[in-house]
Each structure stands twice: as C-alpha cells, then as structure tokens.
Amino acid sequence: AQSVTQLGSHVSVSEGALVLLRCNYSSSVPPYLFWYVQYPNQGLQLLLKYTTGATLVKGINGFEAEFKKSETSFHLTKPSAHMSDAAEYFCAVSPPDNYGQNFVFGPGTRLSVLP
Amino acid sequence: NAGVMQNPRHLVRRRGQEARLRCSPMKGHSHVYWYRQLPEEGLKFMVYLQKENIIDESGMPKERFSAEFPKEGPSILRIQQVVRGDSAAYFCASSPWTGGTEAFFGQGTRLTVV
Numbered sequence: 001a002q003s004v005t006q007l008g009s010h011v012s013v014s015e016g017a018l019v020l021l022r023c024n025y026s027s028s029v030p031p032y033l034f035w036y037v038q039y040p041n042q043g044l045q046l047l048l049k050y051t052t053g054a055t056l057v058k059g060i061n062g063f064e065a066e067f068k069k070s071e072t073s074f075h076l077t078k079p080s081a082h083m084s085d086a087a088e089y090f091c092a093v094s095p096p097d098n099y100g101q102n103f104v105f106g107p108g109t110r111l112s113v114l115p
Numbered sequence: 116n117a118g119v120m121q122n123p124r125h126l127v128r129r130r131g132q133e134a135r136l137r138c139s140p141m142k143g144h145s146h147v148y149w150y151r152q153l154p155e156e157g158l159k160f161m162v163y164l165q166k167e168n169i170i171d172e173s174g175m176p177k178e179r180f181s182a183e184f185p186k187e188g189p190s191i192l193r194i195q196q197v198v199r200g201d202s203a204a205y206f207c208a209s210s211p212w213t214g215g216t217e218a219f220f221g222q223g224t225r226l227t228v229v
Contacts, residue, residue, distance in 0.1 A: 043222045090158065102163050
C-alpha cells in the first residue's frame with residue numbers, strides 16, 4: 001500500500017526566504033507525484049506534478065519539486081517566499097497504472113510567511 | 116469547461132437528519148473521489164467511484180454513510196442520522212480515465228450539525 005509523509009505540520013519562513021516543504025512516499029513502484037495548495041475555505045489546487053521524464057518539475061507561482069527515486073522524496077521548494085504563499089500544502093501520490101488510480105494524500109504542511 | 120461543482124457550499128443539519136452532498140465532475144471525467152477534512156486536519160479519503168461502480172470504499176464509515184455515482188447525474192454522498200462528529204468539510208474530486216492525470220477538486224461542502 002502507498003503512503004505519504006510530510007515532515008513538519010507547520011513551517012514558518014520570512015518573506016523572501018527559501019521555502020522547503022518535505023514529502024516522502026512509500027510505494028513498491030515509483031508512483032505519480034503531486035503537490036496541491038489549499039487556501040482558507042477553498043478546494044485544493046494543483047501546483048505541479050511528476051509523471052515521467054525530467055525529475056525537476058516546475059509549477060505555478062514559482063514553485064518547483066524534484067523527484068528523487070533513491071530517496072523516495074518529492075520535496076517542494078520556492079527560492080523566495082511571498083506573503084501570498086501562506087496556505088496549506090499537500091503532497092499526493094497515485095499508482096502508475098492506467099486503471100483504478102487512487103490518490104493518497106499526505107497530512108499536509110501549513111506554511112506561514114512572516115513579514 | 117466548468118470545474119468540479121459541489122453543492123450546496125454550506126449545509127446545516129440538526130442531529131438525526133439526513134445530509135445529501137452533490138458533486139458534478141468535470142466534463143469527460145469518469146472517476147470521482149470523496150474526501151473529508153476536519154479543522155486543522157488533512158484530507159481523509161472516503162470513497163472512490165466510477166460510473167455506477169464503487170471502486171474503493173475503504174475510507175467510508177460502515178454505518179450511516181453511502182455514496183453513488185449514477186449513469187446520469189451527479190455523484191451523491193449521503194449521510195443518514197447525522198451526529199455532531201460529522202461536521203466537516205467534504206471535498207469531491209474528479210479525474211479522467213488516463214493514469215497520471217491529476218485530480219481536480221471542487222470547492223467543498225461545509226456541513227455543520229447542530
């Protein structure tokens with residue numbers, strides 16, 4: 001069975017500082033990987049995803065993530081935090097087959113950006 | 116192409132009543148997922164459906180909760196005899212057949228049981 005862990009339920013950074021949100025997965029085969037963002041009282045919005053190909057993936061709002069198979073990780077980064085980045089971030093995986101894909105979400109990391 | 120539509124956005128029910136939450140997936144999407152989110156908590160998977168089939172309901176409570184995705188019309192999550200502990204945000208997501216495609220989320224239904 002697949003599982004996702006996100007180290008740090010709450011991360012605080014200063015405006016302009018590097019953002020690093022960690023995601024590790026457990027799966028018998030490399031899954032498809034996703035990062036979502038959730039703003040208060042809203043649904044989840046896709047930031048970026050990795051399926052195949054280049055392991056460094058760029059997403060919206062200046063975020064990027066790198067798939068490292070040897071570390072079973074898919075950490076999310078942004079070089080310079082902005083106040084508008086304050087939100088909840090979820091890492092998710094789905095199995096790499098074409099039937100019955102089910103998404104497994106991590107517990108989420110709440111990002112606070114300090115002025 | 117409209118996104119995933121959930122209604123109502125807010126629902127208030129008294130204890131013992133029934134709650135019906137509706138989800139219309141994006142056009143062309145045949146997979147629907149329901150999640151529950153409690154305040155300050157992550158997403159908890161409830162059920163995964165395709166048209167007229169329940170694929171995985173391992174996250175659904177055994178009693179009072181049911182879900183369907185009929186051939187025509189929206190997916191319905193039904194909670195019978197609601198209790199205060201059912202108060203939460205319920206999110207629906209949809210995806211197409213092809214593996215590797217992300218799930219698209221609705222805005223959620225916030226259920227309050229009084």
